[in-house]
Amino acid sequence: MKKQMKRLLALVMTVFMLLPAASLFATAATTANLPIVYVVGKYVHIYTKEATKEDARYQLYPLKKPVGDVIKDNMDGLVAAYSASESTENWKIFADKIYDVLYPSYEPLMMDGNGNPRGGTHVIPVAEPKKKTSGFTLDDYNFTYDSRLDPYTNADLLNTYINKVLTATGKSQVNLIGRCLGTTVMATYLTKYGASKVRTSIFYASAFNGVYMMDGFFSADIDISYQMLQYYLTYGKSDEGGDFESVHKIADVFKQMGLLSAGVNKVNQVIEKMAPYLFPKLILLIFGTWPGHWAMISSGAYEKAKAVTLQDTNKYAGLIKKIDKYQTKVMAKFPETLEKLRKEGMRIAIVCKYNSPLIPLSPDSDMQADGTVELKTMSLGATAADMGKTLSSAYIRVLRNGNNTDYLSPDLVVDAHTCKYPNYTWFVKNCPHADYPPEIDQMFIEIFNASKQYSITTNTKFPQFMNYNAETKKISPITGPDSGADMSSGVSSAFFSRIVEWIRNFMQRILGLFINL
16 A cells, blocks of 8 residues: 555646746747748738828728729729720720729829839838747748838848847857748848858748749739639638628629620630730839839749840839849749758758649649649749649659658659759648648747757657548648549639639739739
8 A cells, every 4th residue: 555655746846847847848849049030922902101100090001992892893994995995806995994993093003114102002020029028939020021122121120120139149059940931031131141141941832932922923924714713613721811792793794794604715705805905004003113012933944034024124123133132042042042051050840831723824734732832943943743633653653663662752743852842842632821830839949949050850740641521620640632623624614603703802812812912
């Protein structure tokens, strides 16, 4: 009996002794030992010059009147313009009407010919860093910025902010993470200032290497894929948010024009005929004067995009100078810059997402993506099967013959051995661009706290290939192929009944896409 009591007492004492250690372990999993500067991707509010703080009275963007309401209010005129264009084959009539309807909403947000804000429009400056010496989280030091601006301008502001964080924390280095559009600012910062003040850099759902969808918009290369539209309707996720009541109203316009019943081919024909008149002006109106968004045009499409969108080279000479600088000094050279910084001691991690289809508006819409950014670009070179497919048996056979299957995803969709950094690149399946799994945040903390370069084999909880469950908000290792999509049976019987649903979120996602980068 006494022996049992002694054992029980020993057990109790052991538990109590381990409690502090368990507590420390839990803390270590959620906080970092260096401050984390998070270069956000999400677009912030834009105000008129009168605003000195967040004040809805002076808000320009997000639009006070949703674009769907604007279109609904102008439905009669739009339908009349469409009918006139269809009967005369003069599609400039319809294109001009669309532009005129949207102009009052977006014109105040346009930049001048040098890519600078007009009329004092601005975002509220990022808050001063709070003083803190330990227990740093991902939310402590979020760097927000005017994403319209030249990445070099924002990189200078980021440098100032990092210096303030170091002063507020008493540390000599920070950890740096960038998401989507934020990675263009982060890449510019690292190019210009180096990594002497940065221990680890995480690139999350990155856009610094280009976004093919942006290439299509800026180049007026718009084409609705019949097959990918069906795939999108079946497997797409409305992760970007938006005013869906407004989108219902947009759908009514399409319905009255007869485009819904006419099918995808008719829509493509209308787009092709309107493109020369509409897209250069419309892109300039909405985001084509913003140097920050030009930073997401890939090198291969850049010259064509400039030729299509910035046709008045004299008017936009200053803007062109800025965006040329980013292309030549940052994007074209950043893989080499990153390798140089890595060899000098900066640790890196690249975290990607896939299996969320793109809006089917371009020839590249069948590529693996997270709904916004393509997997190939954000991963720096992963080879991936098209949406709804796996890598071919012939491709996998070559991998096996070359003993290169260590980086092959268990679902047979992604080959990471072609990435620039296969040992430092992770892939999260079924996690749309705008989702933020808490367990991925935990992985970021682990990466930041590691005593050396973190890799895909450091922790079995975070292997190279993971699956995200949107219902449970949990991630787990991918263990094998899933059912995916059946692309072999052609267009389903329910296809056209779902076109209405797709059109309802089509235009809002296009206009809202750049809010969430």
